[in-house]
Amino acid sequence: MTSAASAIEKLKGTWDYVDGENFDEYLKEMGISWAIRQTAKAVKKEKMIISVNDNGRWILKSESTFKNTVYEFTPGIEFNETRADGEEVKSIITLDNNTGRWIHEATDKQGRKVHIERYVDDKDQQQVELTCGNVKAHRRCLQSAHTRNDGICSYLYVTCSELNACAVDNQICLEPEHECVTHRRCHNAPLCYLMNMATETVCSPISTTTTGGNYGSNLDQLMAPHGMFVDYDDAIYIADGANQRVVKWIPGATTGQVVAGGNGKAGGNEQGPAKNQLIAPQSVVVNDSSTVYVVDYGNDRVTRWSEGSTSGNIILGQPGWGDDTSYISRSTDLVFNRHRNLYVLDNMNVRIPKFTIDKSACSAVSTSIKSYITVT
Known part of the structure; x- marks a missing residue:
């Protein structure tokens, strides 16, 4: 496997959005309404899960307090995608084995075009570069240290010496109020993050849906x-x-x-x-x-x-x-x-x-x- 192809494989897994720049201006250029943009700003926790099914189709699942979405695609084949605001767009995603990048092109009904590139850098952080018109934005993600359905959104630039190694095959933290995460800037092995450095505590994957459960404007639905x-x-x-x-x-x-x-x-x-x-x-x-x-x-x-x-x-x-x-x-x-x-x-x-x-x-x-x- 080439190094670029290996970089594409690194995109698979569970990622937590940590920070970004100019994202609101990017959404505005896309034609996203003011109300939706304000709601997006209030999102406390957001993550995505990238995987490949048995048929070779890629799956991207996004989870947040705003909306959960999932779509499947075959690289190089156009598909219909529904944005977070409900707008349907035509999308095509290609995997560039020369650069190790995931390249996403989308066009809405008004002809606005969006260009998104995802790649994993040398610190094993996923970088997301977004362009719409003349507006460019950037988002950054950390990968969860294990496969449980949880993660944290936190401050990246802590003092590395303050972080201890995870225990029991790099899966858990023995210190109270700590969570095991991957942070390649500090160390190749998973490290224990103190939870008061995170913007939100880890959420249990066990829950019961009492209202809503799907996105929309009907009375059995909620939107942001x-x-x-x-x-x-x-x-x-x-x-x-x-x-x-x-x-x-x-x-x-x-x-x-x-x-x-x-x-x-x-x-x-x-x-x-x-x-x-x-x-x-x-x-x-x-x-x-x-x-x-x-x-x-x-x-x-x-x-x-x-x-x-x-x-x-x-x-x-x-x-x-x-x-x-x-x-x-x-x-x-x-x-x-x-x-x-x-x-x-x-x-x-x-x-x-x-x-x-x-x-x-x-x-x-x-x-x-x-x-x-x-x-x-």
Whole structure:
């Protein structure tokens, strides 16, 4: 086997995306919507599994908190591929035995072309180079040290001397809170990574799907879900980000019901600033009266939806930056404390405003900012 062919073989296995550059601009050039791009930014963990089946067809499976996808292909033969935003494109993948690279060409219905190259470098890290139009992006991956269905997304550039070798045939770590990974920059053998250096702890492959389980806009599907809330009856409320809605799933149900956003449509794909609309909702809280509070990320506001209503009330927010706490910008979370005070994570204004119930005072946590608002 030539060194280039051997390099292609190295692409097989389970890979964890670690970091990248200019990926959002690349998605924008592809025509991916703003809401989908914001959702992609929020992905906590993403990995891919590359394999070859008994028929010689290659399989690429991507797993993330945004969407799971899988496609099979025969090198050099065109196939239909569905992107993360649901767009179908024509793709062809070739394996270049001269350079050891996986070359992926795709064309969408508007004629936009994407060029992707994957290869394993001399440190056994997978490099992914992406081009769309004049925009170039780059992503980097580490390979899992073994074949279990888990992995970590972590910081690459640790001090190598801090990492100890894995034990028991390079499979496990004897130190608590460590995970065995491959990190060729530091050593050829697998090493133990301290989990507080990772952006997310290892996830168990054993789970039960209670809602969704497949990607789309029907009521038995979700698209880029974010925050969720479980009430005392074990009903689950989900901020279904890319569907611009909040859906409620009761225990044992096979479909959800729209309780906020969606503009009355089952698919919930409508987005906008109207009171019956949302843009990329991020977080949801429900009180004892089944009133739903939603962080409406794209509209820079918090809305309140009474049970059974088809339209919400704006209780907080207007777009922009400023000391006045009537402004919130790119907020991603909210919570009520035991005194029923409302706290909002106001990202772009770098503060956490606290809003009281049945009082007129409002102050921003850790600042001297004051304004007045009544939240009931």
